[in-house]
Amino acid sequence: MQSYVNVHDVLEARRQQALTEQRRGPTTVIVGPTDAGKSTLCKILINYAIRCRWTPALVDLDIGQGSITVPGCIAATSVEAPIDVEEGFPVDAPLVYYAGTVAGGENMALYQHLVERVADALERRAGTDAKVAASGMMVNTMGWIEGDGYSLLRHTIASLAADVVLVVGSDRLHSQLSSDLATSSPAISVVKLAKSGGVVTRTRELRQEARKVRVEEYFYGPTRSLAPASQTLKLEGVEVYRVGGGPKAPPSALPIGATSVADPLKLARVTNPQELLYTVLGVSHAPTPDLLLSASVAGFVYVQDVDLAKGSMSVLAPRPGPLPGSLLLAGNFKVYLD
Structure with a gap:
C-alpha cells in the first residue's frame, strides 16, 4: 500500500501542476497479467483522487469482465463520488461502445477502433473545463500482455496519449515497455509495482460466473433492488447487426504468404434470430446502420426467448417502454441468467 500511496502523491502533484498550467492532467x-490486481489498484487511485476533490475519468478496456457496465464493452465515465464497496462505480451516464466479445483477440481491429473512439470523446471532454482536464484519467486494461495482446497495449498507450504506465506484477512487461517507450515524445513514465498479496487467481469457470454476475447486476442492481421489464419485440421492428460478420478464410486455406482480405469492421445483419437466444444486445444511438461503429450504445437488453412463428423475441430491459433505438448490436457470448 505504501507504493500505491507514493504513486498517488506523484499523480496529485501532476494534477496540481496541470491545473496551474491549464492543461490536461495525467493519463494513467x-x-x-491476469489476476494481478489492476482493477483494485484502479479503484484505490481513483478514490484517492476523488478525496482530493478531483473528478478523474475512468476508462475500462477490460472487455472480459467489465467494471462500468456489462462485459464485452469499452467504456468510460466521469467519477465524482467515492466508489462504494457494494454498489461499485457511481455511473449515471457512461460512454459505452459495445464490442460484443469478451476477448480482444477475436477482433483486434474492432477493439482498436473503439479505443480510438473513446480517446476522441475524452479529448473533447477535457476541453470543456480546466478542472476536468487537470483531473486526468485512469485506464484499466486487459490481462492479455503477450504477442498481439502487447500490440494492443502499445496501441492503447498511444491512442490515449498516456504519460504514466503502471506495470503490476510483471518484471518482463515492465522491462519491455520501458525499452519500447524510452524514445517516446513526450516522455512516458513506466513504473513497476508489486502485485498485491491479497490477489486471488481465478479459474476460467469463476471468470464465466463473474460475467454472469455482471450482467445480472446491470439489470437487477448489485443488491437486487432494481426491477427490469420483460417485453416482446417484433422482429420486423428492429435490425440486429454483428461486427466482423464477413467470411474469413483460415490461414491454412490461403496461398503461402497471402493474408485474408475480409474486413473485420464489416457489419453483417443477423438473419437467424435463433442465434440471439441468451445473448446481450446493445441498443445503439446510431440513426442509420452505417453509423453503428461510430455511435455509442444507450443500454442493453437480454434475449430470453425467440418465437419465429410469431415473428417476435422476448427481451429483458432495464425499464419498460420502447427502446431508445431500433438498431441493435449482437454479442457473440451467451449468458444463462437464472
Whole structure:
C-alpha cells in the first residue's frame, strides 16, 4: 500500500501542476497479467483522487469482465463520488461502445477502433473545463500482455496519449515497455509495482460466473433492488447487426504468404434470430446502420426467448417502454441468467 500511496502523491502533484498550467492532467494506464490486481489498484487511485476533490475519468478496456457496465464493452465515465464497496462505480451516464466479445483477440481491429473512439470523446471532454482536464484519467486494461495482446497495449498507450504506465506484477512487461517507450515524445513514465498479496487467481469457470454476475447486476442492481421489464419485440421492428460478420478464410486455406482480405469492421445483419437466444444486445444511438461503429450504445437488453412463428423475441430491459433505438448490436457470448 505504501507504493500505491507514493504513486498517488506523484499523480496529485501532476494534477496540481496541470491545473496551474491549464492543461490536461495525467493519463494513467494500468497494465499487467491476469489476476494481478489492476482493477483494485484502479479503484484505490481513483478514490484517492476523488478525496482530493478531483473528478478523474475512468476508462475500462477490460472487455472480459467489465467494471462500468456489462462485459464485452469499452467504456468510460466521469467519477465524482467515492466508489462504494457494494454498489461499485457511481455511473449515471457512461460512454459505452459495445464490442460484443469478451476477448480482444477475436477482433483486434474492432477493439482498436473503439479505443480510438473513446480517446476522441475524452479529448473533447477535457476541453470543456480546466478542472476536468487537470483531473486526468485512469485506464484499466486487459490481462492479455503477450504477442498481439502487447500490440494492443502499445496501441492503447498511444491512442490515449498516456504519460504514466503502471506495470503490476510483471518484471518482463515492465522491462519491455520501458525499452519500447524510452524514445517516446513526450516522455512516458513506466513504473513497476508489486502485485498485491491479497490477489486471488481465478479459474476460467469463476471468470464465466463473474460475467454472469455482471450482467445480472446491470439489470437487477448489485443488491437486487432494481426491477427490469420483460417485453416482446417484433422482429420486423428492429435490425440486429454483428461486427466482423464477413467470411474469413483460415490461414491454412490461403496461398503461402497471402493474408485474408475480409474486413473485420464489416457489419453483417443477423438473419437467424435463433442465434440471439441468451445473448446481450446493445441498443445503439446510431440513426442509420452505417453509423453503428461510430455511435455509442444507450443500454442493453437480454434475449430470453425467440418465437419465429410469431415473428417476435422476448427481451429483458432495464425499464419498460420502447427502446431508445431500433438498431441493435449482437454479442457473440451467451449468458444463462437464472
